[in-house]
Amino acid sequence: MSSYDPNDPDFQYLAVDRKKMMKEQTQAFDGKKACWVPDEKDMFLPAEITSSKGDDITVKITTTNESRTVKKDSIQQMNPPKYEKIEDMANMTYLNEASVLHNLKSRYTAGLIYTYSGLFCVAVNPYRRLPIYTMSVISKYRGKRKMEMPPHLFAIADNAYQSMVQERENQSVLITGESGAGKTENTKKVIMYFAQVAAMGHKSAEEEEANNSKKGTLEDQIVQCNPVLEAYGNAKTTRNNNSSRFGKFIRIHFGTQGKISGADIEQYLLEKSRVTFQQPAERNYHIFYQLLSNAIPEYNEKLLVNPDPALYSFINQGCLTVDNIDDVQEMKDTDVAFDVLGFSTEEKHGVFKCTGAILHFGEMKFKQRGEQAESDGNAEAEKVAFLLGINSGDMMKGLIKPKIKVGTEFVTQGRTKVQVVNSVGALAKSLYDRMFKWMVVRLNKTLDTKAKRQFFIGVLDIAGFEIFDFNSFEQLCINYTNERLQQFFNHHMFVLEQEEYKKEGIDWEFIDFGMDLQACVDLIEKVGPMGILSILEEECMFPKADDKSFMDKLYSNHLGKSPNFVGE
Numbered sequence: 001m002s003s004y005d006p007n008d009p010d011f012q013y014l015a016v017d018r019k020k021m022m023k024e025q026t027q028a029f030d031g032k033k034a035c036w037v038p039d040e041k042d043m044f045l046p047a048e049i050t051s052s053k054g055d056d057i058t059v060k061i062t063t064t065n066e067s068r069t070v071k072k073d074s075i076q077q078m079n080p081p082k083y084e085k086i087e088d089m090a091n092m093t094y095l096n097e098a099s100v101l102h103n104l105k106s107r108y109t110a111g112l113i114y115t116y117s118g119l120f121c122v123a124v125n126p127y128r129r130l131p132i133y134t135m136s137v138i139s140k141y142r143g144k145r146k147m148e149m150p151p152h153l154f155a156i157a158d159n160a161y162q163s164m165v166q167e168r169e170n171q172s173v174l175i176t177g178e179s180g181a182g183k184t185e186n187t188k189k190v191i192m193y194f195a196q197v198a199a200m201g202h203k204s205a206e207e208e209e210a211n212n213s214k215k216g217t218l219e220d221q222i223v224q225c226n227p228v229l230e231a232y233g234n235a236k237t238t239r240n241n242n243s244s245r246f247g248k249f250i251r252i253h254f255g256t257q258g259k260i261s262g263a264d265i266e267q268y269l270l271e272k273s274r275v276t277f278q279q280p281a282e283r284n285y286h287i288f289y290q291l292l293s294n295a296i297p298e299y300n301e302k303l304l305v306n307p308d309p310a311l312y313s314f315i316n317q318g319c320l321t322v323d324n325i326d327d328v329q330e331m332k333d334t335d336v337a338f339d340v341l342g343f344s345t346e347e348k349h350g351v352f353k354c355t356g357a358i359l360h361f362g363e364m365k366f367k368q369r370g371e372q373a374e375s376d377g378n379a380e381a382e383k384v385a386f387l388l389g390i391n392s393g394d395m396m397k398g399l400i401k402p403k404i405k406v407g408t409e410f411v412t413q414g415r416t417k418v419q420v421v422n423s424v425g426a427l428a429k430s431l432y433d434r435m436f437k438w439m440v441v442r443l444n445k446t447l448d449t450k451a452k453r454q455f456f457i458g459v460l461d462i463a464g465f466e467i468f469d470f471n472s473f474e475q476l477c478i479n480y481t482n483e484r485l486q487q488f489f490n491h492h493m494f495v496l497e498q499e500e501y502k503k504e505g506i507d508w509e510f511i512d513f514g515m516d517l518q519a520c521v522d523l524i525e526k527v528g529p530m531g532i533l534s535i536l537e538e539e540c541m542f543p544k545a546d547d548k549s550f551m552d553k554l555y556s557n558h559l560g561k562s563p564n565f566v567g568e
Contacts, residue, residue, distance in 0.1 A: 003148045010137050013111045013130045014150040016085050024084045034078040035059065036098030037070050044098035046078065085110065087151050090118035114151040119493075121156045125182040133189050138196050153186055157193040164455050165258045172458040176485055179464030180240035187250070187461040188226055194252050194457060195219040198260045216340035218449055222252065222263050225443055227337035231290060231330065232436055233267070235274055236283040236322045239466055245271035245285070245474075246436075247462035247481070253453040261451035264444045268462070269481070270436050271474040272429040275358065278318035279470060285432075286330060287355055288315045295331035302349065303356030304383045314362030314428065342446045354435045357387040361428040366400075366417045373400050373417040399423050480524050483517055520564040530557055 006015050036044040037059055047059035047068070055072045076098040083092050085107050089100055100117075107115050108124045115122045132152070141154040143162065149155055160171040173190055175183045199219050216224060230242065237243040247268035255261040278284055291299055294307040305312075309320045321327070338348040360383040365376035375381065375396055385392035399420050403410040415423070465482040466475060494511070501508040524532045535553050539545040558565035 003144065004140060004150070010132075010134070010140060011150060013132050014114070014137075014152060016087075016107075016110065016112065021085065025082045027081045029081050031078075031080060036076040036078055036096070036102070037061070037068065038074050043101060044076065046102075049075075085112070088116040088118070088147075089122075090116070112151075114153065116146075116151045121151060121153060123153065123177075123182055123186055125180065133192070135196065138193060141193075142197055153189055154193050157190045158197070160457050161194065161197060161258070164254065164457055168455065170456050170458070172460065174460050174485070174489075176460075176462065176482065176489070177464060178239075179237060179243050179466040181464060183461050183464060184230070184234070184242070184244050187248075187459050188223075190459050191250060191252065192223055195222050195260065198252075198254060198258055215342045218260060218262070218447070221341055221446055222260075224337040224340040225250075225265065225447075227330070227333045228341065228439065228443070229265075231287040231334040232285055232439060233270060235271075235278075235285050236281075236319070236325075237466065238279065238281045238468065240464070241322050241325060242286075244461065244463050245274060247460075247478075249458055249460050251456040251458045253456045255452050256454045261453050262449045263447040265440055265447075267437070267440050269474065269477055270433055271463070271472070271478075272433050273472045273474055275429045275432045276314050276362065276425045278315075279468065280318055282318040283320070283322065284315040284318075286325070286327070287334070288312075288359065289320065289327045290331035290334055291352060291355060292359075293327035293331050295328040296335060299352060303352060303359075303387065305356055305359060312359045312362055314359060341443060343442065347442065351435060351439065353387040354431060357384045358428045358432055360384045360387070361424050361431075364424055366420050368417040371416065372414045373420040375400065399427075476524075480521070483521055484525075487518055487521060519562075523558065523562050523564050532558075 004011060004015070006018055030048070033048040033050075035047055035049060037047045039045045046062040048062060049057055050060050050067070051058045052072070056069050057072050057075060058067060058069045059075075060067055076096040077094045079092050079094050079099050083099075083103070086092060086103060089095065089103055092099055092103070104115055104122065104124055107113075108126075111126075111130075113124050113126050113130070115124075133154075137152075138154060141149055141152060141158050144155070144158065146155050146159055156173060160173055163169065164171045175187050175190075177183050196219070215221075229248065230244075233244060233246045233248075234242050235245050237245075249266040249268075251264050251266075252260060253262045253264070274282075274284055283289065289309050291303065292305060292307045292309045292312075294300065297307075299305075300307050310316050335348075338351075343351075360380045363380040364384070365380070366373050367376040368374075378392065378396075381396055382392050385395055388395075400415055401412050402415065402423075404413045462481055462485070463478045465479050467479070468475060471479075498508060498510055502510075522531075526534065532554065535557065536550060539550045539553065542549070554565070555567060559567045
């Protein structure tokens with residue numbers, strides 16, 4: 001069935017050692033006694049049943065010979081040894097939690113990070129670089145059937161590509177998991193695979209020209225979007241040193257012959273609150289630390305900055321450096337990526353100037369005189385105005401005494417120091433968000449070759465699920481989006497599958513697979529006056545609404561009525 005040489009060094013981290021496996025798969029096994037029992041430290045331990053009394057089962061832990069008594073309901077059945085380190089877990093006799101975790105763990109311990117579960121490929125982050133994404137490995141997966149080769153992300157990517165070519169239908173690859181699971185890294189590998197496998201064949205005049213300038217070929221450009229998007233959209237969090245703080249859907253377009261004809265990116269929900277606030281063990285977006293790393297000294301002068309991130313309050317609330325991230329090298333990579341993507345020097349410097357302006361926004365000082373805020377020194381405002389190409393006095397007037405439209409007339413409104421500081425923070429966040437959106441539009445312009453587009457393969461990489469001590473509004477949106485995707489997955493994987501069984505007349509008892517969080521999803525998104533998001537939107541319309549009025553509305557609508565809503 002397999003069409004590869006297991007002794008090929010390319011498969012050292014992909015395929016099991018057959019000789020070792022024969023030994024493991026032929027061990028003595030008694031299916032009536034062997035089981036998994038729950039354990040606080042290891043989650044599940046292998047055991048043998050020695051006796052039973054009512055609901056109590058006495059077992060002997062295989063690894064320690066220790067005797068334990070557990071409840072009958074807590075025991076899970078064990079698969080025979082022939083399923084040890086199995087490549088597709090859908091083929092196991094018992095597909096319980098203990099068996100799935102054991103299979104993933106034993107494969108991971110043997111250096112194998114990819115395992116299939118039916119239609120899906122499960123990846124376990126190795127937290128190190130493995131030599132399994134080389135051109136040599138790509139060529140071996142190209143055009144092969146899924147079960148001919150060891151589990152790999154490339155097999156999923158190749159399946160999508162072959163299905164698109166043969167069935168002439170668009171395809172999508174959904175990459176999901178908690179923060180730090182490896183979604184973004186795997187997204188990059190999928191895109192790299194398509195870029196290599198579906199390269200445009202013969203070199204066009206346009207590519208020849210690209211080779212003679214800083215601008216890269218389309219395949220280069222698709223891959224080089226990553227350094228730019230990661231510099232501006234990724235940050236260190238408590239869970240992940242390179243966490244995507246936005247979601248992206250990348251469509252790679254193909255012409256009629258299956259050659260890449262362009263690409264485009266859609267971005268969702270950039271975490272704006274991070275621009276002005278970070279938790280102690282976290283950082284702001286990578287780009288700020290890259291620009292202040294002194295990697296390209298001329299930028300210090302251009303941006304009027306001191307190359308020390310500790311001096312800037314918008315980026316010094318957490319940690320300043322990250323293990324395994326070299327800000328100097330990353331800055332050089334970002335700078336080159338802008339060139340490869342065809343950004344002009346003016347465009348690139350414009351983006352950096354906006355980024356520098358945000359650092360200076362954080363240093364602007366104000367004082368209170370009576371009811372009115374006043375500027376406490378103009379140096380930082382002058383720097384912001386210079387970098388943004390605007391008049392410093394007009395900007396300060398707009399912050400301290402803004403003109404508000406009332407009916408058909410404009411009136412000047414006085415502002416307190418707290419209000420002005422809030423306005424500066426909001427302005428910094430809005431500037432960063434708009435700059436990021438502009439960059440994505442600009443990237444799409446580069447990735448649009450004007451060549452005929454027939455089909456696309458989409459790759460969805462969303463921000464990971466996380467639960468912090470302090471969860472921002474964005475984190476609620478991220479977790480809610482992840483849960484919606486989980487419900488979509490459950491519906492397609494289990495509900496529709498079981499409906500097929502019913503249609504085919506199979507004797508089947510319907511099982512509810514994890515749809516229990518649907519009630520919580522409904523509480524957040526319910527259309528009309530009741531859902532949390534609807535109430536929030538309504539409150540945003542009221543000029544005098546604040547946190548307390550929002551909370552009061554939530555309590556009156558949901559406390560004691562919605563089981564998923566708990567008050568303090």
